[in-house]
Amino acid sequence: MKSYKYAVASMTAVCVVLGVIIGIQFKTVKNQPKATDIQRVSELSAELKNVIDEKDALYERLMESEDKVREYEKSQSDVSQSVKLLNDELEKTRMLAGVTPVKGRGVQVTMNDSSYNKQENVDQNAYLVHAEDILSVINELNVGGAEAIEINGQRIVSTSSVRCAGSVVNVNGVKIAAPFVITAIGDPDILESALTMSGGVVDSLAPWGIEISIKKSDEVKVAGYNGVIQYKEATVDKE
């Protein structure tokens, strides 16, 4: 009978250990973050695909309509001198608004994430190109007299926004990722020196290892703004 007491004692001890493990495991399982339902994921991705298709179709229609408008304008301009003058004015205004593609002398600034971020135990975030960095480059280019600026094909216009969106950057509501190619039209020498002056943008980004290369060019092309500029609240103040 004595051996039975030992048996029960050891059994009890083992049961306590087992109980503790089970208890902790209960809690672990309970705290598990809920995995997103796979069905939900596929549903959402299908929806996303539909929306993207729709967007592409609409974009195509927009382009068609714009072509049509151009055609009408062209056919009208032949009619009379005043229409032709108006048309020239319209073209200038369009250029000012940034909706037409333009070309000319300028620079191409390429910004890429720092290679330091491949190291471990560093704050990876600090070595990425941020929206603020892009904004300061754009600002310097404007100071240097840039006439048209685009980032990865997105024209910067008066309503443009540049914003961090997770690991990518949102420009005009379109997500773009590194490397960021900023194309600006203007005097190449002035634009370059605006960026590379001591204490300027390039200097301030150098410690982080952000790779910036500036290429001067005799002809760069800047795309037109393909979004829609709407004035819902603002009206012309005629006073």
Place this chain on the structure above:
Amino acid sequence: MIYILPVIGIIVGIYAGVQSPYVFPQAYSPYVAIGILACIDSVLGGIKGMTEKNFNIGIFISGFFGNALIAVAMIFIGKNLNIDMSIAAIVVYGSRVFQNFAQIRRFVLNKREKKDNI
């Protein structure tokens, strides 16, 4: 009545575990689960040993920890070989839990029957 002690032990243990501030890392959760299954099997095996009066502390304790370790190791190897070994462990330990329980049940019920007969 002394046999109630392990039951109390497991209840106290679960309570202590739930109340404790510790949580297993998420990545180890499947290993712990299979370890628990192996341990339950060992405990039931121990109880079965008691019913057969051939209970041996050495075998019991070594089985308790050994089975758990082997189960965890098997799953670890399975994960690296890209086979889901947890299914094998669950089937084997699960069926053994049922077998052991069946034997314990028979023992307990038969004992009572005998008492009634006497």
